[in-house]
Amino acid sequence: MGGTNRILVTGGCGFIGTNFVRLVMEGRDWEVVNLDALTYAGNPANLADLEGDPRYRFVHGRIEDAGLVAELVAGVDAVVHFAAESHVDRSILDAQPFVVTNVLGTQVLLDAARRSPRLRRFVHVSTDEVYGSLGPEDPPFTEETPLAPNSPYAASKAASDLLARAAFKTHGLPVVVTRCSNNYGPYQFPEKLIPLMIANAWAGRPLPVYGDGLNVRDWIHVSDHCRGVLAALERGRDGEVYNLGGRCELTNLEVVRRVLAAVGRPESLITHVADRPGHDRRYAMATAKAEAELGWRPEIPFDRGLAETVAWYEAHRDWVRAITDGSYRDYYRRMYGDR
Ligand code: NAD
Numbered sequence: 001m002g003g004t005n006r007i008l009v010t011g012g013c014g015f016i017g018t019n020f021v022r023l024v025m026e027g028r029d030w031e032v033v034n035l036d037a038l039t040y041a042g043n044p045a046n047l048a049d050l051e052g053d054p055r056y057r058f059v060h061g062r063i064e065d066a067g068l069v070a071e072l073v074a075g076v077d078a079v080v081h082f083a084a085e086s087h088v089d090r091s092i093l094d095a096q097p098f099v100v101t102n103v104l105g106t107q108v109l110l111d112a113a114r115r116s117p118r119l120r121r122f123v124h125v126s127t128d129e130v131y132g133s134l135g136p137e138d139p140p141f142t143e144e145t146p147l148a149p150n151s152p153y154a155a156s157k158a159a160s161d162l163l164a165r166a167a168f169k170t171h172g173l174p175v176v177v178t179r180c181s182n183n184y185g186p187y188q189f190p191e192k193l194i195p196l197m198i199a200n201a202w203a204g205r206p207l208p209v210y211g212d213g214l215n216v217r218d219w220i221h222v223s224d225h226c227r228g229v230l231a232a233l234e235r236g237r238d239g240e241v242y243n244l245g246g247r248c249e250l251t252n253l254e255v256v257r258r259v260l261a262a263v264g265r266p267e268s269l270i271t272h273v274a275d276r277p278g279h280d281r282r283y284a285m286a287t288a289k290a291e292a293e294l295g296w297r298p299e300i301p302f303d304r305g306l307a308e309t310v311a312w313y314e315a316h317r318d319w320v321r322a323i324t325d326g327s328y329r330d331y332y333r334r335m336y337g338d339r
Pocket residue numbers: 010011012013014015016017035036037038039040041042043061062063064081082083084085086087101105125126127128157179180181182183184189
């Protein structure tokens with residue numbers, strides 16, 4: 001998208017948002033406004049080194065705040081919308097924050113966007129989970145696969161995807177939706193599989209694998225995902241959906257084994273625990289459309305990406321310690337007991 005000067009990134013203090021803001025600040029001369037509520041998952045320290053850069057502005061606030069959002073959206077050429085409640089297990093414990101942020105918050109952003117004469121692109125960042133679950137022999141999800149979300153998280157994301165679609169169809173808002181598979185890499189909150197397993201392996205704590213551990217996820221390094229979102233912002237067609245994925249299907253047990261090998265801990269730490277309710281069996285993404293239209297493809301092989309990720313967490317133990325205090329301990333105990 002030529003002529004972009006300033007973008008609004010929502011959720012820029014979370015895992016993927018942080019990586020995306022860094023990618024843009026390093027590779028483009030754009031100004032970035034980062035709107036983030038700093039929930040448990042948002043960490044202002046992630047981008048603290050950018051404070052003072054005249055091209056970067058952090059705004060502490062919620063995407064459901066219509067007045068604030070209208071003011072911010074009016075001053076930008078594009079919105080890249082990452083902010084969300086993102087963890088499936090938390091949506092099973094309490095779905096309401098997921099509806100407020102993911103559904104209502106997205107609509108507030110879309111409303112502000114369609115009223116802004118300046119706005120030329122709205123990228124809605126979504127997930128493969130909206131498609132539901134695949135059987136072992138099924139072909140990967142395409143953009144034509146019907147939506148069939150199974151968790152409250154996935155249902156709230158599917159609702160927001162459809163609101164984005166409606167804003168395009170009804171109001172002509174230049175929306176592009178990206179749907180990506182499981183990300184891993186630096187800055188991921190340790191409630192998610194890979195950083196949780198790294199932290200437990202360090203501590204010699206059991207590694208809690210849900211059910212038989214044979215659920216399959218399609219893993220992609222976060223930097224590959226962020227390049228895909230940027231490509232969709234710059235080269236996506238209005239009203240289109242683009243699947244992004246890593247072409248790397250692995251069972252959870254295989255991922256956990258590779259984490260243990262990378263950290264140098266024994267497989268005897270693996271412990272099977274009760275399965276996640278409604279646990280999707282398999283995700284896999286067909287990415288031919290993004291490759292053909294956006295000129296994008298995933299580049300980082302899983303083993304290299306995992307080794308770099310483990311090294312990043314090793315070098316950032318203080319970062320992990322700071323965010324796993326307090327409320328995270330309560331959450332961990334509720335999920336996994338005193339193990
Ligand atoms: P995250 O939980 O790490 O970060 C979410 C960020 O949003 C946090 O900084 C949080 O403070 C902020 N936020 C939450 N509620 C907010 C609100 N009401 N107003 C403003 N800010 C708010 O999430 P993530 O893993 O970085 O995911 C980012 C986006 O990418 C989400 O939309 C998610 O659905 C999507 N996605 C994630 C993955 C993945 O594997 N993590 C894969 C595909 C798509």
